[in-house]
Amino acid sequence: MNHSAMSNAIWMMLEKVISVFGVIFVTSYVAKSFGPSIFGQIAFSASLFSIVQTVAIFGTETILFKSISKSAPKGIRLMAVAKQLRMALLLCLSVPVLIYVWLEMRENFLIFAIASFLSAMFVTQDIFSVYNNARLESRMNTIANATGMVISFAISFLVAWLKLSPLLLSFSIVAVTLVPYMIKRSRFYQLNSISKPPKRKHRNYLRYLFHAGLPLAISSVFISIQVKLSQFFLLGVGSVHDLGLFTAVNTISASWIFIPVAIITSSFSEIFRERSDVAVKLAARLNGYVMTVSFLMLLIVALYGEKIVTTLYGHDYTQSGNLVTVLSLATCFSAMGTVAYRYMVKEGGFNYLLVKVLVLVVISVATNWIFIRFWGLTGAAWSVLVTELLSLTVMNYFFKNAVILKLQLSSLNYKTYR
Secondary structure, eight states: OOHHHHHHHHHHHHHHHHHHHHIIIIIHHHHHHHHHHHHHHHHHHHHHHHHHHHHHHTTHHHHHHHHHHHOHHHHHHHHHHHHHHHHHHHHHHHHHHHHHHHHHSOHHHHHHHHHHHHHHHHHHHOOHHHHHHHTTOHHHHHHHHHHHHHHHHHHHHHHHHTTOOGGGHHHHHHHHHHHHHHHHHHHHHHHOOOOOOOHHHHHHHHHHHHHHHHHHHHHHHHHHHHHHHHHHHHHHHSOHHHHHHHHHHHHHHTTTTHHHHHHHHHHHHHHTTSOHHHHHHHHHHHHHHHHHHHHHHHHHHHHHHHHHHHHHHOGGGGGGGGGHHHHHHHHHHHHHHHHHHHHHHHTTOHHHHHHHHHHHHHHHHHHHHHHHHHHHHHHHHHHHHHHHHHHHTGGGTTSTTTHHHHHHHHTTSGGGGO
């Protein structure tokens, strides 16, 4: 990693440190104050709109990042088209979801769902984050997101501390994305302008987004569904209480993933610009760094994770504490899988990623259904682990003569780091 990429990664990590601080000291306090049932309702609403949000983004984040890394002016024109596409998709998808929640769920669910919808709207319209990341200017993202998180955490803490209605937590859900969006938008337009491409070229840009984005969008949707399947099955087979327990332990297990993700995001700005033979060497080296960081964090979680869960969330969450190591190992596989995913995007493997994710969803449905029915919370954790392991290994090895396997093996060779 060069100096700019390293500096960018550090700024991204600083943002997530504040997020983890909030999870440790605020979210856990809220979960402890209102109990697993309310926490489960918020988690379910967030899960629904995380899927909607993923569809609305339509794989454009990766496309924009790649485009801006190569040519900022072209990337900015593409941003204008992507912004319109995202809003149209978000509205089309959100209306039926909100109607379903209104008709089928209790009142609390509807309030939290509306808050999650508004939060998702600001995320989908935030095309400025990817621009900052691609230009290695993540400092702006860090300042904006940190401000939003501090305000959101302050609202959550006050609601819990003053023992107000848990429905007021909806303001926290909205603030965490609204505030950063307004800051980044204001800053971007001070230095740049977004002009829509001419009408005759608008269709070309839109056609490009659909062509490149559709496989990524479908892949991203199924990845999102795959990640949430354990939560949905727990809610169906178990209860909102079980979902709250699982969400708490999963939050702790994945709380450190921001470290490898920051390194990956900053490094791929350079990797996307390189030719294939150089890019694969850089990706192998990056995979080694990510693997080292991930297993170091796994060791810490294995030693102290169960105590952390009990201390932060209270004795109501004790029964889920023994799952923290299993889910943290799954997070390790997920972090290393991100390197492979982005390298396949670099090599144009959009259709391969689509097929891979479809197969993984089928496997995930089967493992979740079997494991959760027989082993409950423990089964949910092991289902996540099995799916992430397959996603990192076997399901990647059919791409371009097993280039991902070669990349991973190369990352174990000390000569790669010379």
